[in-house]
Amino acid sequence: xxxxxxxxxxxxxxxxxxxxxxxxxxxxxxxxxxxxxxxxxxxxxxxxxxxxxxxxxxxxxxxxxxxxxxxxxxxxxxxxxxxxxxxxxxxxxxxxxxxxxxxxxxxxxxxxxxxxxxxxxxxxxxxxxxxxxxxxxxxxxxxxxxxxxxxxxxxxxxxxxxxxxxxxxxxxxxxxxxxxxxxxxxxxxxxxxxxxxxxxxxxxxxxxxxxxxxxxxxxxxxxxxxxxxxxxxxxxxxxxxxxxxxxxxxxxxxxxxxxxxxxxxxxxxxxxxxxxxxxxxxxxxxxxxxxxxxxxxxxxxxxxxxxxxxxxxxxxxxxxxxxxxxxxxxxxxxxxxxxxxxxxxxxxxxxxxxxxxxxxxxxxxxxxxxxxxxxxxxxxxxxxxxxxxxxxxxxxxxxxxxxxxxx
Numbered sequence: 001x002x003x004x005x006x007x008x009x010x011x012x013x014x015x016x017x018x019x020x021x022x023x024x025x026x027x028x029x030x031x032x033x034x035x036x037x038x039x040x041x042x043x044x045x046x047x048x049x050x051x052x053x054x055x056x057x058x059x060x061x062x063x064x065x066x067x068x069x070x071x072x073x074x075x076x077x078x079x080x081x082x083x084x085x086x087x088x089x090x091x092x093x094x095x096x097x098x099x100x101x102x103x104x105x106x107x108x109x110x111x112x113x114x115x116x117x118x119x120x121x122x123x124x125x126x127x128x129x130x131x132x133x134x135x136x137x138x139x140x141x142x143x144x145x146x147x148x149x150x151x152x153x154x155x156x157x158x159x160x161x162x163x164x165x166x167x168x169x170x171x172x173x174x175x176x177x178x179x180x181x182x183x184x185x186x187x188x189x190x191x192x193x194x195x196x197x198x199x200x201x202x203x204x205x206x207x208x209x210x211x212x213x214x215x216x217x218x219x220x221x222x223x224x225x226x227x228x229x230x231x232x233x234x235x236x237x238x239x240x241x242x243x244x245x246x247x248x249x250x251x252x253x254x255x256x257x258x259x260x261x262x263x264x265x266x267x268x269x270x271x272x273x274x275x276x277x278x279x280x281x282x283x284x285x286x287x288x289x290x291x292x293x294x295x296x297x298x299x300x301x302x303x304x305x306x307x308x309x310x311x312x313x314x315x316x317x318x319x320x321x322x323x324x325x326x327x328x329x330x331x332x333x334x335x336x337x338x339x340x341x342x343x344x345x346x347x348x349x350x351x352x353x354x355x356x357x358x359x360x361x362x363x364x365x366x367x368x369x370x371x372x373x374x375x376x377x378x379x380x381x382x383x384x385x386x387x388x389x390x391x392x393x394x395x396x397x398x399x400x401x402x403x404x405x406x407x
Contacts, residue, residue, distance in 0.1 A: 004107035005048045005065045006040055007094035008033055013055035013085040015116035015145055020175040025115050025145055028180040030076050032142070035181045036111065037072045039190055042226070048106065050097055051075050054090040055083045055116075061093065065101050085116045091128055095137055108137040111189065114155070115145025122150075122157045129161025138162070140189045144173040144180060 010033060016026035037049050048065035049072055062075040091110060098108040110132070118125075132139055139162040141155050152172060159170045169188045173180055184190045363371040370376065 002107065003044055003046055003103075003105060004040075004109050005050075005098055005101045005103070006109045006111060007050045007052060007065065007097050008036065009090045009094055009110065009112045010051065010053050010079070011055065011085045011113050011115045011145075012053045012079055012081050013116040014082055016081050018145065021144065021180055026079075026081055029113050029115065029144075031179065032181040032184050033076065033113070034073055036184070036190060037069060041067055041069050041072075046103065046106070048101065048103070050094075052090065052094060052097070053079065054085040054087060054112075056080055057083070059086055059089045059093050061097060064097060084119065085114065087112070087114060087118060088120055088124065088128055091132070091139075095132065095135060098137060099135070108135070109140065110137060111140045111142070113142045113144070117146050117148055118151050118154050120154070122154050125154055125158040126161045129158045132162045133164055136164075138164075138167040140168060141170040142173065142180075142184065142189065143170060144175075147172075147174070 010029065012026065016024070016029065018025050021028040033051070037051075040047050040049050045067065048067050049063075050061065050065040051063045051072060052059065052061045062079075063072055066072065091112065094110045095108075098110070101108070129139070139159065141159060143152065143155055155170055159168050162168045171184065171187050171189060173183050360371050363376065
């Protein structure tokens with residue numbers, strides 16, 4: 001396995017906005033860069049890869065040579081596209097970055113993606129190539145995008161000046177149905193001088209045959225760690241999808257149960273309301289009957305009270321009669337008390353009629369009665385005369401009380 005440090009130069013000029021490569025030149029280039037970075041780091045754990053841009057505000061190093069694939073892939077997000085690519089300056093900066101690599105045993109390699117026109121002449125590019133060859137730096141060029149008459153010739157001259165023992169390569173990728181990364185899989189840029197890693201070899205075989213015969217396109221005999229990682233990732237994704245589907249099913253079933261419960265409650269309320277309405281209608285229909293029953297009940301109670309009162313009076317009279325039969329003195333006392341009560345009641349009535357002002361006020365309060373009517377006056381006079389006669393009679397009939405000490 002080759003131990004090397006690689007710097008990848010990305011073309012982010014205005015020409016990368018074109019859509020002759022799916023989905024765009026810049027996105028196709030980014031996919032190819034990600035694939036090459038993975039192949040380089042998988043071929044040897046000590047390999048390092050760095051990324052830099054050639055356009056924009058100037059040549060800029062995004063990531064210095066590192067073996068952290070995540071850091072390399074993360075730097076590709078959010079890149080700005082604009083201005084023109086400076087090929088000469090980018091190659092020189094990449095050479096300086098490789099010169100300061102940590103492991104001096106690593107071989108040096110620069111991979112350039114150029115999709116815009118080359119503004120430098122052939123002579124200047126040849127000088128740059130000779131300088132790279134002097135410093136033992138290999139150069140790979142991916143030519144895509146703009147294809148003028150001088151661009152392929154200039155790039156071929158650059159590779160010829162750098163090439164030493166067939167260590168440098170150039171690939172021309174015309175626009176077409178195939179993706180840029182699919183074309184590079186079968187080239188030495190991707191596989192390396194010695195056939196590359198198991199990842200690169202299996203990917204190249206998959207591109208050539210169209211099928212791998214293995215899960216995820218990786219032979220577990222060649223690269224068991226990668227195959228295991230891909231399998232675990234797939235299982236985790238499947239478990240996540242199943243959990244999401246289960247949660248969605250539970251939510252839908254809970255909503256259905258809630259709707260069913262609400263409909264059941266509505267039905268029960270309606271069912272309860274129907275008997276209540278029927279009962280109210282029955283009450284309204286039975287109201288006259290109930291009123292008649294109430295009247296009959298009141299009459300029965302009144303009769304029972306009268307009967308109870310008369311019965312009580314009869315019982316009292318019977319008791320008094322029995323007591324009187326036993327004791328003559330008690331009978332005489334009872335007779336005298338009854339006579340006194342009757343006389344007092346008559347005297348009270350006579351006193352009421354004697355009060356002419358009271359009788360007159362009562363007559364005035366009665367509607368349709370005139371106190372000055374002669375017939376009314378005669379009636380009052382007769383009543384007054386009767387009361388006077390009864391009073392005199394009572395006085396005559398009343399025995400004189402014996403004096404104290406006399407029998």
